[in-house]
Structure formats: structure tokens, C-alpha cells
Amino acid sequence: MKFKLKAQVYNWKHFIIIPYQCDPIGTIALGIQKLCTALTNVFQVLVIAKFIDSAILVAQGELTSTEVLPWLALLMALVGWKRVSFNIGKYFVKKIQIRVEEQLSKEFTDKRARMVYSQVENPETWDLVNRVCKNIEIHVSEMLQRTFNFMLYLIRITGVLLIIFTQIWWVGILITLLTIPLIPISLKGGKTAYTATKSAAQYDRRYQYISEVLSGREAADERTLFAFTNHLNQYWHEQFEQSRIINLKAEIRRSLNMYGGSAITNILSSVIILALIFPTVSGELSQGMFIAIATAVYDLIKLMGEEMTRVVSQLSKYNEYIKEFTILANIEEVEGVTDLPTTEQQVFKTLEFKNVSFKYPGTDTYILKDMNMVLENGIHYAFVGANGAGKTTVTKLITGLYTNFEGEILINEKSIKAYKQKELKAMFSGIYQDFAKYHISAEENILIGNINSLNNNDSKEKMIHITKDLDIYEALSSLPKGFQTPLGKLDEESVDLSGGQWQRIAMSRALMSPAPVKILDEPTAALDPISESKLYEEFEKISKGKTSIFISHRLGSTKIADKIFVLEKGRIAEEGSHKKLIDQKGIYYTMFESQRSWYQ
Numbered sequence: 001m002k003f004k005l006k007a008q009v010y011n012w013k014h015f016i017i018i019p020y021q022c023d024p025i026g027t028i029a030l031g032i033q034k035l036c037t038a039l040t041n042v043f044q045v046l047v048i049a050k051f052i053d054s055a056i057l058v059a060q061g062e063l064t065s066t067e068v069l070p071w072l073a074l075l076m077a078l079v080g081w082k083r084v085s086f087n088i089g090k091y092f093v094k095k096i097q098i099r100v101e102e103q104l105s106k107e108f109t110d111k112r113a114r115m116v117y118s119q120v121e122n123p124e125t126w127d128l129v130n131r132v133c134k135n136i137e138i139h140v141s142e143m144l145q146r147t148f149n150f151m152l153y154l155i156r157i158t159g160v161l162l163i164i165f166t167q168i169w170w171v172g173i174l175i176t177l178l179t180i181p182l183i184p185i186s187l188k189g190g191k192t193a194y195t196a197t198k199s200a201a202q203y204d205r206r207y208q209y210i211s212e213v214l215s216g217r218e219a220a221d222e223r224t225l226f227a228f229t230n231h232l233n234q235y236w237h238e239q240f241e242q243s244r245i246i247n248l249k250a251e252i253r254r255s256l257n258m259y260g261g262s263a264i265t266n267i268l269s270s271v272i273i274l275a276l277i278f279p280t281v282s283g284e285l286s287q288g289m290f291i292a293i294a295t296a297v298y299d300l301i302k303l304m305g306e307e308m309t310r311v312v313s314q315l316s317k318y319n320e321y322i323k324e325f326t327i328l329a330n331i332e333e334v335e336g337v338t339d340l341p342t343t344e345q346q347v348f349k350t351l352e353f354k355n356v357s358f359k360y361p362g363t364d365t366y367i368l369k370d371m372n373m374v375l376e377n378g379i380h381y382a383f384v385g386a387n388g389a390g391k392t393t394v395t396k397l398i399t400g401l402y403t404n405f406e407g408e409i410l411i412n413e414k415s416i417k418a419y420k421q422k423e424l425k426a427m428f429s430g431i432y433q434d435f436a437k438y439h440i441s442a443e444e445n446i447l448i449g450n451i452n453s454l455n456n457n458d459s460k461e462k463m464i465h466i467t468k469d470l471d472i473y474e475a476l477s478s479l480p481k482g483f484q485t486p487l488g489k490l491d492e493e494s495v496d497l498s499g500g501q502w503q504r505i506a507m508s509r510a511l512m513s514p515a516p517v518k519i520l521d522e523p524t525a526a527l528d529p530i531s532e533s534k535l536y537e538e539f540e541k542i543s544k545g546k547t548s549i550f551i552s553h554r555l556g557s558t559k560i561a562d563k564i565f566v567l568e569k570g571r572i573a574e575e576g577s578h579k580k581l582i583d584q585k586g587i588y589y590t591m592f593e594s595q596r597s598w599y600q
């Protein structure tokens with residue numbers, strides 16, 4: 001049996017079902033171990049009473065000393081067994097944790113990959129993912145243990161109460177009545193603790209990020225250059241404090257509730273034990289039974305007043321956890337998003353936007369408004385416009401990342417919504433502003449652009465052509481292990497590349513893909529305008545005769561395009577070749593003139 005994450009409601013029953021699905025044997029074994037422990041505890045009360053009573057009879061000369069030995073041996077055996085069984089329990093908990101981590105981590109990784117793109121871009125979703133997935137094996141094994149402990153305490157309490165009832169009934173009733181009010185208090189305590197964790201999450205996220213900036217490799221140079229460490233330290237401290245205060249307040253409130261309640265029951269339990277003296281003196285209760293019950297009452301009050309309330313409070317905390325588990329499991333998914341691109345070569349003829357309007361989910365501002373355009377096969381297009389004009393948004397719509405647009409987007413005269421994910425993946429390839437630098441070999445960095453033919457000889461030949469065209473072949477061949485050299489900083493033998501070299505690698509990756517339409521969304525933003533424009537020219541030469549879409553707000557790079565779209569106020573304000581737009585003396589002309597000095 002294996003755990004499968006489904007879009008369903010998860011509740012307290014899943015405290016047992018989830019670990020059981022991950023590790024049935026471990027879960028059953030842990031349950032048996034807990035049950036044995038509970039029964040041992042109840043049995044122990046009777047054995048202690050018998051042992052003391054027979055010891056007193058030995059002292060009075062009514063029994064021989066050997067007659068007490070079986071009870072002593074039984075008592076020792078019970079205590080020894082409890083210790084052994086505790087360690088057996090620990091072994092099964094570890095076993096369950098390993099299975100849970102193995103299966104749930106995979107399920108949640110897949111879930112994250114399948115989520116709709118609006119959730120991928122939503123920081124609150126990442127907070128939720130963090131809360132649910134971080135240390136998931138600990139959460140799940142704790143849920144199980146707390147549930148078992150709850151059952152174990154119930155068995156223990158019922159058993160001991162039964163013994164007390166059979167001896168002196170009113171004491172049993174009194175204990176039950178005294179501890180009932182503690183249950184709602186502990187339930188509330190658990191909820192408070194989890195709500196605190198939730199509201200502290202935003203501060204946690206910030207201070208963890210700052211911590212990364214303060215200690216990570218990525219910002220190391222800027223840390224030295226701008227000397228902002230002290231300033232950020234201060235900010236880190238503020239965020240950390242906020243989180244700490246929220247958690248501390250919740251803990252204080254919870255403890256006050258809990259210990260206040262159990263202090264009262266403690267006092268009352270002393271009264272009960274005092275009351276037990278009378279039936280003992282009158283002979284109604286044996287001395288052994290008095291001692292055993294008195295110890296059991298103290299244990300029971302502790303169990304019901306502290307341990308039971310702690311368990312209930314933890315269970316109510318996990319009840320909040322399982323609610324978030326449910327929310328994450330039910331996040332909308334995109335069908336087929338994890339599929340590989342289809343191996344069928346896609347044919348691109350046209351792409352048309354008909355009165356397309358779009359706003360990001362959860363926002364009120366239209367980024368695109370009644371936008372119309374037509375893209376045709378074999379032509380180089382460019383989208384230009386000021387920062388925030390919506391250029392990247394257009395590419396997200398073209399590649400099918402968002403489907404909640406108004407109007408129509410047609411690919412080859414068929415609605416984009418009718419295309420399968422694997423077809424869209426085979427239709428478009430590209431690189432974006434924040435392209436990835438994979439810490440794997442140079443060769444793999446490029447070949448994964450065509451995932452369906454990773455180890456194929458044709459792919460390797462194509463890679464050599466592309467890297468030669470993009471002027472990176474020499475640099476990669478002269479690395480210590482050539483194209484097999486691991487890039488980045490992971491291994492000792494890894495070699496890091498310059499920013500421009502990484503960009504050429506990312507471009508090679510995009511060109512490896514057999515997709516007929518290539519998108520270049522400012523992967524070169526880090527370069528100076530002249531280098532960017534040179535790189536775009538190289539890319540244009542290689543993809544001659546193919547359809548490409550360049551995005552940049554630097555017009556020197558995009559003027560080579562056959563057709564340029566100028567985006568302004570959510571629609572195409574101007575379109576045409578560089579020459580036509582210059583002659584038009586409109587927005588493009590003004591923008592171009594203002595950037596002229598960048599290229600001199």
C-alpha cells in the first residue's frame with residue numbers, strides 16, 4: 001500500500017490512516033506496543049496492591065516470605081517490560097518517519113509541480129507549502145503517536161477508574177467529574193498554538209530570507225560592496241522578535257490555562273486521598289489497595305490534568321494542521337502539467353489574440369485590455385514597452401500558464417484552451433529573465449532543453465552546432481572535463497561561469513528544443529545594452545526562418561525583428577518594422593531616440 005495525495009477532506013481519522021498507508025506494519029506494531037503499555041499500567045495497580053498486602057501479611061507472620069516473591073517478580077517484570085517496550089516503540093516511530101518522508105515528500109513535490117500557475121506565483125501558497133511540508137515526517141508521526149497516546153490514556157484511565165469504582169465507587173465519580181472541564185481548555189490551547197504559528201509565518205518567512213541574504217553565497221559580493229550587513233541584521237532581528245513574541249504569548253496563555261486547571265485538580269486529588277483513609281481504617285479497603293489506589297489517583301490526576309490535556313491540546317493543534325493539509329491537497333491543478341512535451345513535431349501557423357483582457361487572479365487591475373494581434377510562422381517578433389507594460393504577461397498567456405483571460409487566444413485557429421499541456425510544451429520554448437543555472441554538467445545544462453532525446457547522438461551533434469553558433473563552444477571545450485565539467489559551486493571540481501556564459505548556455509538550451517516558436521524574455525537584462533543587442537543578433541541569425549519572440553525594453557536589441565509590437569496601457573499601441581515605426585514618429589520613435597545614447 002502506498003500513500004496517494006488526493007483532493008479530498010483530511011480529518012482526525014487521517015492521523016492514523018496516513019501513517020498506516022505509508023507503513024502499515026510499523027503503524028500496527030506501534031499500536032500494539034501502545035496497547036500493551038496501557039494494559040501493563042492498569043495491571044500494575046493490581047500487582048502493587050497484591051504485593052503490599054502480601055508483604056504486610058509476611059510482616060504479620062501470616063505468610064512465609066517466599067510467598068511474596070512471585071508478586072515482586074511480577075512487578076519487576078512489568079517495570080522491565082515497560083522500559084523495553086518504550087524502546088521498541090521508538091524503533092517503530094523512526095521506521096514510520098522514514099516511510100512517511102519517502103512517500104509524502106514525493107507526493108507533495110508532484111503536487112507543487114501540478115499546481116495552477118497563479119498559485120505558483122502566490123507567496124501565501126509557499127507559506128502554506130512550507131508549514132505543511134517542512135518536517136512532514138515529524139508532523140505525521142506525532143499525529144499518530146498523540147492519537148495512540150490519547151487512546152492509551154483512555155484505556156489507562158478507564159482501567160484504573162474501574163479498579164477504583166469496584167473498591168470505592170464515589171471516588172471514581174469524583175475523579176471523573178473533576179477532570180472533565182480540563183478538556184475544552186486544552187482544545188482551545190491547541191488552537192491558540194497553531195494560530196500563533198500561522199501568524200508568525202510571515203515573520204518567519206522574512207527573517208529566513210534575510211538570513212539567506214546575510215549568509216548565502218549569492219549576495220556575498222554585494223554584502224561587502226554595500227556594507228549593508230548591520231542594517232539587515234537589525235531588520236532580521238525585528239522580524240525574529242515579532243515571530244518570537246507571538247509564539248511566546250501563545251505559549252504563556254496555553255500554559256496558564258493548563259497549569260491553572262491542573263493545580264485545582266491536584267488540590268482536589270489530595271482531598272480524595274485523605275477521604276480514602278476512612279474506608280481503609282474501617283477495613284473496607286486493604287492497606288495494599290489504599291497505597292496502590294493513592295498512587296494511581298495521583299498518577300491519574302497527573303495523567304488527566306496534564307498529560308491528557310497536553311495530548312488533547314496537541315491533537316487540536318494537529319487538527320488545524322490537517323485542515324491546512326486539506327487546503328494544500330485541494331489546490332487546483334493543471335491537467336497534464338507534468339507530462340513531457342509530445343514527441344510529435346508541432347506545426348506553427350498562426351497565433352491570434354482577439355480582444356484579450358487579463359488581470360492576475362486576486363487583483364482588480366487589467367494588465368491587458370482588449371488586446372488584438374496576429375503572429376505568423378517564420379517571422380521574428382519583438383514586444384517592447386516600458387517596465388511593467390505587460391510584455392512578460394503576454395508570454396505567460398501565449399504559453400498557456402494563465403487561462404483566466406477574457407476574449408480569445410487562438411493557435412492555428414484553435415483555442416489555446418483546447419490544447420493539451422504536452423502540445424503547448426512542444427510548441428513553445430524559451431528563456432526568461434530569471435533563467436536557471438543548473439549545477440550539473442555543461443552538457444546536461446544544454447541537453448535538457450530537449451528532454452525527449454537527452455542521450456541521443458543527434459541531440460549531441462545539435463548541441464555542438466548551437467554552442468558554436470552562440471560562441472560558447474570554445475569556452476566549454478576548454479573546461480577541465482570539457483562539456484562534462486560540472487558547472488556551479490556544488491563540487492570541488494565544479495567550475496563557475498561568467499554571467500554572459502551562463503546566458504549563452506540558457507539560450508543554447510532553448511534552441512535545443514524542437515519547439516517551433518522560441519521566446520526570449522530579457523534573459524540578457526544583466527548585460528550592457530550593446531552586448532545584449534549582439535546576443536539577440538546571434539540568436540536571430542541561428543533561428544532564421546523560425547518564429548521567435550524577443551522581449552526587451554531596450555530597443556537596440558529588438559530593432560532587428562521583422563515586426564515590433566509596442567505595448568502601452570494594456571494594448572498594442574503601435575506595430576510594424578523598425579523603419580516603419582521610426583517613420584511614424586510616435587511612441588516607438590520617442591523611446592528609440594531617448595535610448596540612442598546607450599548604443600554610441
Ligand SMILES: Nc1ncnc2c1ncn2[C@@H]1O[C@H](COP(=O)(O)OP(=O)(O)OP(=O)(O)O)[C@@H](O)[C@H]1O
Pocket residue numbers: 121360363367385386387388389390391392393394553
Ligand atoms: N503574479 C502577478 N500577480 C499580480 N500582478 C502581477 C504578477 N506578475 C506581474 N504583475 C503585474 O503585471 C504588470 C505587468 O508585468 P509584466 O511582468 O508583464 O511587465 P513587463 O512589461 O514584462 O515588465 P519588465 O520590463 O519590467 O519586465 C506589472 O504591473 C506587474 O506588477
